[in-house]
Amino acid sequence: MHRRIENFGRIAALIVVGSVTLAAQGTQTSSITGSLVDQNGAAVVGATVNLVSSSLQGPRVLQTDEKGRFITRLLPPGQYTITITKAGFQTIKTSEKIGIDQTYQPRFTMAKTAAAVVEVVATAAAVDRTDVKTASNYSLDAVDALPNARTMEGVALLTPGVTTGVGNRVQIRGAMTSGNLYLLDGQNISDNAYNNRGVRLIDDSIEEIQVITGAISAEYGDVDGGVLNAITRSGGNEFAGQLRWELKDSAWNAYNPKDPRGSFPNTMNEEKTISLSGFIIKDKLWFSGSFFSTDQTGASTITFDLGNRVGSNPVISNNDQTGLVGFNAPYVTRSKEIRRQIKLTWALNQNHTLVSSFNNSRTDDVNRNYSAAMTTALVPQVSTSEFLNLQWRAIWSNTITSEMKIGRKKQKYSAGADAANGSPIYNYSSGVGGYLNNGIFNSNDGGDNRNNQTFNAKVSMFWDGAGSHTTDMGVDYYKGISKARNEQSATGFTFGVTRPSLNGQVAGIWEARPRDVWEWISGDGEAHNFSQAVYINDKWTVDKHLSFNVGLRFDKFKAENESGKSTASASGLSPRLGMKYDLLGDGNWLFSAAWARYNSKVLEGITNSVTKQGNPTEIDHPYIGPGGLTTYQTFAYITNLATVRTNYDFTKFAYYNDPTLNVSLSSNLKNPTVDETQVAGQYFYNTPAIGAGSIKVTFVNKKWKNLFDYKTGDSGHVTAPDGSDLYMRVWENSDVAKREYKGMELETTLQRDEWQFIGTATWSSLKGNYEGEATNSPAAGAGLKNFTVQDGVQMYDPSITTPYGYLQGHVPLRIRATASRAMTNQYGKTTLGLVYRQDTGLHYSKSRSIDNIAALNPALSDQFGSSFTQYEGGRRMEGVFPTAVYLDLALTHEFTIFKVASKAVTGFFKANIGNILNHQQIIAWDTNYTAASSLDAPWVKANPTTFGKPRQSADYGTGRTIAVSTGFRF
Template sequence: MKRGIRWGAFAALFLFATMMVTFAGAQTAVDGAIGGTVTDSSGAVIPNAQVTVHNNGTNADQHAVTDGSGYFRVVHLQPGTYTVTIAASGFQTNQSKNLTVNVGVMTSVQAHLQPGAAAQTVTVSGAAPLVNTSTPTFSGVINNYQLTHLPVNNYRWSSYALLTPGVVNDANGYGLLSFRGQSTLLNNVEFDGADDNQAFFSEERGRTRAGYSTAKAAIQEFQVNTSNYSVEYGFSAGGVVNAVSKSGTNHFHGQVYYFDRDSIWNAYNDYTKLTVPSGTGFTTEPYKPTDLRRQYGFGVGGPILKDRLFFFLAVDRFYHDFPGVSTPGNTFFYSQPDATVSNGCSASAVKSYSTIDADVCSLANNLTNAGLPTSYTQAVADYNNGIAGLNTMLGVAPRFGSQMIYFPKLDWQINKKNHASFEYNRLNWHSPAGIQTGAGALNYGKRSYGNDYVRDNWGIARLDTFLTPNVSNQALYQYGRDFEFEFSQQPTSYEQNTLIKNAAGYTNPFGGIPPEVYITPGNGGFEFGTPAFLERPAYPDERTWQFNDTVEWTRGNHDLKFGYQMVHTHDLSENLYNQYGSFSYTQLYNYFTDYYLAAQGGALAAKARNYSSYSQGFGSQGFGFSTVDYATFVQDEWKVSPKLSLTMGIRWEYEQTPNPQLPNTSNANPAYNIPQTGVLPKDKTNVGPRVGFAYDVFGNGKTVVRGGYGLFFARLINSTIYNAIAQTGVLTTDPNGNPLAQLQFSYNPTTAGAPVFPEVVTSAGTAGSPPNVIYFDPHFRMPEIEQADLTVQQQFGRHDVFSLTWLGAWGRRLPDFVDQNLPAPVQVNYVVNDPTGQGPLPNGKVLPVDFYVKAATSKVQLSNGVTATSSGRPNPYYGAETDIFSGVNSNYEGLVVQYEHQLSNHIQFNANYTWSHALDYGENNTSGTSTNALFDPTNLRLDYGNSDQNVPNRLVVNGVFTSPWQAHGLLGYLANGYEIAPDVQVQNGLPYSAGTNGNAFVQLNGKTLSYIGSGPTGSGGAPRAPGLDRNYVKRPRTAVVDLRMTKEFPIKGKANFQFIAEAFNLFNHQNVTGINTTAYNFGSSSSATCGANQLCFNAVNKNGTYTPQYGQVTNTNSSGFAYTPRQLQLAVQLTF
């Protein structure tokens, strides 16, 4: 408690002191700087030298005077090329031309003035130094040369971040990135100094289903901050990707491009197959679905008023035609029953039947027992007709995505002291059937993918002001709206005739929107109807208001920054889960039983309850709420000596959360109250110091040691807040009887009020089951990560740099989810049943586990007065009580080796290798919430193991090689201008755990124990097999080799026309995107070989030969983004 008061008081004083200097704040560096020390020929410093920094593109000048140590720094320079002129009395004027300034980096100038008259000018090479001698940050700049010359598969400019060390893809390859082994949800994406994140899902605005969110031609360069970044960056415990857009200059410049990718040039995916009935069986053939991508657009910039007003405009169009392949989860679906079985379904013969024949017998028995006498022969016909009906929803599903982006920008040099810029980005994406983006086979009906839409609009205004030659101010304002919504597709004829209005006269009450039907894919089924996650009128509709202001004061060898930031976010999310109902079947024959009974109507239809479970959601469609992120900081960049630079700063952050909207705290009976639902976190203790150094060992700019340490905080994800607002377990209703909170009711066929297929429950009414609850732990704190790094960097020759870096990151207070409404566990023993000897655990091994036993249920009265069956938990009035707590730690250490060859002799080459190890106690990558993410809810230590993002070895190599010869005349157009650019990324596969499947069959003292949830502990937690470490095994390595080949035709020295050919995954390496992680199956009461308390190795017995299913690859190259089969692309591009 005293520590909290001390930190809070410090934060208040710190905020007050900062605001006394200025109501100021910065978020990110969107520009660069030029600085250095001016000396004479003997090395003595020259004070009071006049420095002029000239922007070669806009003719804007900035001025500075060297201090007593000969040092100067000029800040707020747009990325581009500059000329630096330095003059001093008694010395010749020194001029450095074509200096390159990159975002977030200070370009060093070491000027040595020669004695002579000022009228004499000495011009030197303006090449930017290869070694950064002034800042401690471990980061990399992806410059425009790399952006325009290297291949990238998925069009996302942020994917170039994968070229830098310490960065890996998420497990699915969908475009999310992990920095230093941290969650993909802890990063920060910036665009021109403004927040480019969606707070609801903690991803880049537009998310990953849209093609990309920024026009290809709009990006000048971007900076990837992997570790120990400046206090100007915040609300991130992962990495920061900081982009800078192009601007207009006094010269017209731009590009026009057209990229064409067609699946006829592509390789097959080994796991995308089309299975169709054939005679008495089925045929399965490799299938290459259509994959057409068209990207075209232009970017152009130039002057409106020379030296004063400039424009830039980018327009980008993207079209992606990628039909899905709807298939059942198992080819068993297409098996044909034997219509000539002589004994029919007699008890003495049924055991000898094939599985499909036995299923037909089950169908016949079900219908007969329900009062519809059915022979085996008739059941065969019914079964085949049922399959034929379902098959109408399988096959190739039309699917495409189309988007348009507009990006206009104005730069206004108001006068010598003020520069303003205004920009606007509009993204419009629509994708019929585009919610499910998987490139492989999908276990969904053709009309159950869902339609996806994105409307992303934002505008930024920024003003840079030089109050004095040494004091500047940068103010930024942004308004943005990221509006995403998703709806169901038009039902198929089968769905309309079965689920909406059937032959017996039933009509669905939801206006033609059918319920979901889920038939277990492993048993040959798939999912059709309306997916439980739809409809989503707003998911989310997010509006952002942002204000930043930064004051920078250069005083002697000190560069001081004072900053303030505010980001106000309003989220509206309308997504009542499962609002149209969901029937779940484990077997096809049970579904067919209900299908045929429902068609009969009357008393037979009333018996259509052969589903395993039915569930439906009720309550408010959605909720709106606001969060406000505040930050303020102070930083001093101190040039202690020409060799040593120190950076010291401190940053305070606070995320203001909304008030609860439906607190479950005011029931007349206190037993119904959940006090935790009445409070959301208010953590004001987030004060992060950061310190770093850069030491130029020999003072020649070729050998540098850099290092630093910082404390960083991540923000609380808004979708997590939403769940805590919407699911408090309150049973209060509106005047129409609809619950105010979002509630989920589950039924089994014998539950009172359970519907008959295909009917749904029309209102919550007296539906009674204890509701689930989600709340924040009273001690919840914002995620915190300490970062440290140490780098030794050495330049060799004029163009080569080698560096060695150690990286460390230690996460604390990371969020996770645990069910608190659980009984005290009892210890049970599992026994491994593995006669094959091929599993990870030895046969016969005894594994003690704490098991959470569901108590006997009884009738209880809920808070709304409805009588329901108790939950069998300590608090019988509620189901799962999900506690969002901040108690997970993580550890990451890495060693990075980098080599860079700057463009010379027609070669640019970069290579980096990262060795690392990431460990944690089950860091959760869920943006919303999960009921119970832990293996054992009362023993967090059992989850310690390799991180989900642990990649021990990763190698990245890329380069650009241009033709060295120079022919002349007409021959030169044919022989010159060739370029080849490879990009190679190889790494260990991501880890996974050996899992179990389904619900445990456990006995103790001869009595079968009921379970709270699935998994070996019966708690509904992680299904990992006991006795094995989490993430102890790795997928096969991933390897992606992309290649670009270019032929360039110069046009009168003013433009270049390019023919481009690209190959992605050139060697068609089978990068694993799906793998069977089920190592053991639980026993069952009906099995003669796998009984109570047994974990039976997942293997298939074929004629006495066991084939392990665990670890078998189920899909490769199916992400559609990072991992695809070999694809070829052709393009033309005009640059001027």
């Protein structure tokens, strides 16, 4: 015992020292905690336990202790064969697949006889019997049998409680899409701005993905949604490889009713992946590497409808806008990309292992769509990403292990238009939005750099005390590095207009009513965001019935501007508590309850709002030129830089946002938090009549507090460079922001003969008044106190502009069901895969733009803005679109081509058919109302002809799609 404490002390000291130097986080390995008794229930001491796996570098040999237990951690996930021997007893042998962050907990009975080897069939109930977290593990080899995207996001969307939210990004249990944590081989690969996945991966390099949705242990921080935890392949004592082609041609796909016939280019798009893995030194040094390349051409259409031109000018119908450059105008996309990945696993000895992973990619896009309302506003983009991770895994004794990880991630986006093509124009009309004339951004501004440096260290200890305990203690460190001038226009100006018209698509007479010009001023330097944490998490098994999870995490963040000055800091405790009860002690009936508080990720887009990084100064100047705001002018006239300072009043500010002047962060910020309560029940069965499987029901409730939002109008004033008075915008913890999620999840599994079934259904409700993000604005806030009070005077009721109601990502019922079967015959192996998808219709808001701020209060400052959104009846997202239903099919056939030294080279062919029934379903329709000048003005449909009807391809579900995979592997 004394030696155990000495070892523990040395490791703890190492953690403390290491944390000062440089956070990858999470668990990417597996564990086994087994017990061995004789026929009388007495512990079998000193038995030899031999573990063998193709994932493990050499066998691992253990001895059962005085209580008949054997414990081993830091196992690479995989299929394990366990052989237990002791003189005078029968030999026991079993095999079990153990996934990421899973603990296999078998209990074996050993007969006192020298009989032959006894094969023990393991059950699913023996895995993670005491773990309260809600998680799903997916082997990518199994996922490959299904007609499903093999990405981290595609796999996550098969999981209960997971849907798509703002920007079609992954949303887990009601959190914003920025509330998730993405890990690859233990490295944080989250995008600094959006906090979704920031690194492009090679699908074939992934071995397994774990999706954690609830009751998350204290080991994971900066998350209030879920964790997407993936590991790459490691190699082995046998060489393996694959050459795979993914083939697509949009001409194979079915047209939707609104797709222009003949608009799909008949171009074969190919994705090629080459993978090779094996050993450099058997049982000592393994490698796995992959290379991916593609050059794809696609087709899309402009989806922004500019509406009808009204007033003294002739009306331009939607049909006149269809075709060349405007609404429904087709355009061709092209994406050329390469990705590389390599991983090395080096067993220094049986107890110490080093793992290193590297990945990089480059993508060149043509015609990238950033809210383009016409084809001339499409832009090119170059994207690069890279991550590097190094891990040290150490076994100090049978009961003490440690892990240390250090890593970095780099991202860079260079997108934008050419200044020679003029300035972008933004359409204010009817809340439609969209950019005209030219695209946004400047490809020559140095790019948007989103990097991080991470460090993580953890010690795990198994010990006894009123039962048995597995205790994890660790530290996390994260440094986010943002460097982005983020120039919004190649010319430095964006022009705002209303009621634009393409006027028959003739470029020379494109027209609009000028309103203002946005002047952009960018800055240099880097902004830094730091997150540090310490945690302890204890899994306490009292007996075969009862177990607890007790965890506590302390998080602290700090933000620095370009000069290194601290601009914000906060800290908070995050307790994680859980209980699991095994009703009969046999692992068949399991009940659990958990309560957790999560400290949400502090979005770097918010902390960087007081820096120039990714946040240039914007100054909007009103139009004062000929004809005023009601006269149509040509695009060329509006964007003429030679007359910009005479046609626009640069002495007045319609809007002013300088992150270093009139934006600040509250001095007493707290970490945003969410409280989660979860209860669950699960039953495992195995009967000849039905098969083997389980049924699980989970109830969850989440409520957010201290959400970050901005306040303007009653937070003081500053003086602008021209001497004008400006209101301060202050980011603070909102006391009025609401976000609440309730859900019930049903998950069933069944294996019968060659068939495997998984069915999930999620009933949920997501309500609040705080969206917090937009498609292209990950840290938008909600502005719940934006001029609601101005200089101490109540201006308007905030429920008018930000009412309580359903939020984006609210899906009342979401069903995912998969089925697969492998059949072997004389021609090889054929695998059938099916996925059924059903989502109740998305909710939408019946809303319109109010152009005149006097509709709220004539005394409102011009800084409030010139328009706002009004919701019909004061209700958010009360409209409901139809339910979407799809059935997808995959057929895979594998066959032996030839053999080399008894090793088979296998060919394969896979047909992937989405929406095999080609269900031409309506999933959306025209909901646009024209802008109004007062709250009680009549609600006028923007286009009575199309209102309530589908008007573009995106208003229909995706038609039948066909893709083919082929290649060979060995």
